[in-house]
Amino acid sequence: MPTIPDIQTLTNQNVRQELADGGFARQNLFQVFIENGWGKNYSGAYTPFLEYLKNYHLKPIYGFDWNSGFKRKLAFSCAEATIPTSSYATGEVKNNYMGIPQEYAHTRITPDIDFSFYIDRNYTILTFFEAWLDYVAGGNEDMNQYDEPATSYTRRLNYPKHYKNATGFFITKFERNYKTDGATNINYQLINAFPKNVSVSQLAYGEADVMKVTVTMNYDRYRIYRNSAEVESPSVGAPIIGIL
Numbered sequence: 001m002p003t004i005p006d007i008q009t010l011t012n013q014n015v016r017q018e019l020a021d022g023g024f025a026r027q028n029l030f031q032v033f034i035e036n037g038w039g040k041n042y043s044g045a046y047t048p049f050l051e052y053l054k055n056y057h058l059k060p061i062y063g064f065d066w067n068s069g070f071k072r073k074l075a076f077s078c079a080e081a082t083i084p085t086s087s088y089a090t091g092e093v094k095n096n097y098m099g100i101p102q103e104y105a106h107t108r109i110t111p112d113i114d115f116s117f118y119i120d121r122n123y124t125i126l127t128f129f130e131a132w133l134d135y136v137a138g139g140n141e142d143m144n145q146y147d148e149p150a151t152s153y154t155r156r157l158n159y160p161k162h163y164k165n166a167t168g169f170f171i172t173k174f175e176r177n178y179k180t181d182g183a184t185n186i187n188y189q190l191i192n193a194f195p196k197n198v199s200v201s202q203l204a205y206g207e208a209d210v211m212k213v214t215v216t217m218n219y220d221r222y223r224i225y226r227n228s229a230e231v232e233s234p235s236v237g238a239p240i241i242g243i244l
Contacts, residue, residue, distance in 0.1 A: 032078040037168020039161035064124040082113035084222040119211040164192040192220040
């Protein structure tokens with residue numbers, strides 16, 4: 001008979017000490033931050049998506065400036081986030097051992113994840129994701145207010161390199177002691193992320209709830225960092241715990 005571990009006991013007096021020196025992690029302490037991680041043009045001179053946001057005719061419609069504190073506003077507006085996970089697609093082998101089917105992994109799957117953002121009164125949070133979607137579809141960047149909408153709009157999808165955010169999408173999970181020595185944060189970095197679906201909360205008379213936009217993000221993979229504020233070059237004592 002195998003050696004079975006003894007039953008462990010836990011009391012109110014030692015719960016903080018036994019559970020990772022501080023108890024359980026809280027799900028309401030997090031931040032989602034989107035930086036400039038979109039691919040540059042082939043000469044490396046500029047980033048096509050950010051140039052698209054500066055378009056003379058479209059900038060008044062979108063109503064925000066990427067370089068004037070909008071990223072901070074976007075981070076504070078995230079109401080709900082999903083931590084990325086993965087699973088495996090498997091195959092089955094039945095003939096290696098008589099009567100014993102076995103499974104093996106052949107493909108790692110990273111399912112899409114959802115984020116909810118509060119919509120501000122100027123609708124800049126909503127229009128940012130609409131602009132991102134429009135850029136993916138290659139909306140006519142030369143369109144202006146005098147064009148006839150029924151005839152002037154065309155679609156030609158952009159290259160994934162230009163609309164996918166390769167390195168600038170972060171989810172940081174922290175605790176109340178994040179400013180103290182020895183505090184542990186865990187950071188998820190989505191690789192090649194882009195919005196696959198954008199939906200807005202339903203409009204209805206009645207109780208005045210805050211509007212939200214729910215964004216379904218697709219990504220190729222994710223990386224996990226622990227105790228690292230600088231994901232580009234983690235410091236000593238802030239190791240990468242997974243390249244997934």
